[in-house]
Amino acid sequence: MAETCTVRPLTADDLPTLLAWRNHPDVRRAMFTQHEISPSEHEAWFAHAPSYCARLIVEEGPTTIGFAQFNNVAPDGVSDWGFYARPGRPKGTGTKLGQAALGHAFDTLKLHKVYAQVMTGNLASLALHRRLGFIEEGLLRDQKLIHGAHHSLVHFGLLQHEWRAGGTVRSTI
Ligand SMILES: CC(C)(COP(=O)(O)OP(=O)(O)OC[C@H]1O[C@@H](n2cnc3c(N)ncnc32)[C@H](O)[C@@H]1OP(=O)(O)O)[C@@H](O)C(=O)NCCC(=O)NCCS
Numbered sequence: 001m002a003e004t005c006t007v008r009p010l011t012a013d014d015l016p017t018l019l020a021w022r023n024h025p026d027v028r029r030a031m032f033t034q035h036e037i038s039p040s041e042h043e044a045w046f047a048h049a050p051s052y053c054a055r056l057i058v059e060e061g062p063t064t065i066g067f068a069q070f071n072n073v074a075p076d077g078v079s080d081w082g083f084y085a086r087p088g089r090p091k092g093t094g095t096k097l098g099q100a101a102l103g104h105a106f107d108t109l110k111l112h113k114v115y116a117q118v119m120t121g122n123l124a125s126l127a128l129h130r131r132l133g134f135i136e137e138g139l140l141r142d143q144k145l146i147h148g149a150h151h152s153l154v155h156f157g158l159l160q161h162e163w164r165a166g167g168t169v170r171s172t173i
Contacts, residue, residue, distance in 0.1 A: 003061035005100035010055040010067065013059070015046055018067055030122050031082075032144060054109060058100045065093050068101035075110040082116070092125065098132045107159045110112040113160070117153040129156045131164065 008016070019042045021027055024172045028034045037045075049055060068083040083101060085094045105111045117140065118125045130136075134156035142150035 004065075005058055005060050005065070005096050007056050007058050007100050007104040008070075010046070010057050012046065014057055014064070014067075015042060017045070017064065018042070021084060021087060028086055029086045030084070030125060034146060037135065039120050051052065054105075056101055058097045060093075064096065065089060066097035066101075068097065068163060070101075070111070070114070070167070072106050076112045077106065078108075078110075078113045078115065079111050080116060081105070081114050091112065094128050096126055098128055102132060102163060104110055106163050108109060111160065115155065115157040117143070117155050120152045122153060126154060129154075132158065133166070134158045135162070 019037060019039060021032075022042070023036050050071075052071070052073050054073050056068045056070075057060070057064055058066045058068060064086065066083060066085040068078045068081060070081045072079045075112075081101070083097060085097050102114060105114055115137075116125075116129060116134070118129060120126070120139075135158065136154055138159045139157045140153040141157060143153045144151045
């Protein structure tokens with residue numbers, strides 16, 4: 001029988017594992033900030049978390065499968081999220097990570113809306129947002145300058161009632 005995924009707050013004990021994942025090339029190339037994060041930078045990021053952000057570890061049984069962060073957390077709030085799954089994971093892990101994190105976001109944090117901006121070259125994240133029921137709300141052309149190249153972003157949004165309804169997958173791109 002498949003293990004149930006659970007969500008808990010990030011702790012200092014998670015930091016070494018999280019830094020290794022965050023610095024993995026597959027994760028770095030998906031981020032807006034792509035330099036290699038030093039241990040001191042990582043510790044400062046952990047120590048200075050804004051009170052309105054939720055940093056979460058998702059576990060499947062005893063295995064940590066990923067990390068998710070929701071910003072601008074408030075009841076009925078509109079929050080942007082970021083996430084990454086454990087490098088080397090089995091297929092389907094990102095979907096489990098997203099479902100568990102979004103369940104927490106809407107049921108526990110009581111968010112109204114979650115949104116994301118995904119680089120058009122990040123095919124896995126584009127597919128994952130569609131699978132999770134996000135609606136494509138627009139294309140931001142050449143929006144992000146990273147290492148001298150402009151990247152276009154797909155803006156995705158998911159409302160609480162859409163999540164509760166199971167999500168409908170629509171595609172405009
Ligand atoms: C995005 C991420 C979490 C997806 O994790 P995953 O374990 O590959 O996810 P799943 O196996 O559940 O697959 C989800 C969907 O992505 C698709 N996918 C996965 N890897 C893919 C790839 N390299 N190219 C195209 N599609 C891919 C799967 O086929 C699936 O699509 P489907 O629902 O149409 O079948 C993972 O790639 C990751 O951590 N990436 C780096 C961080 C990142 O991109 N974060 C998001 C920033 S916006």
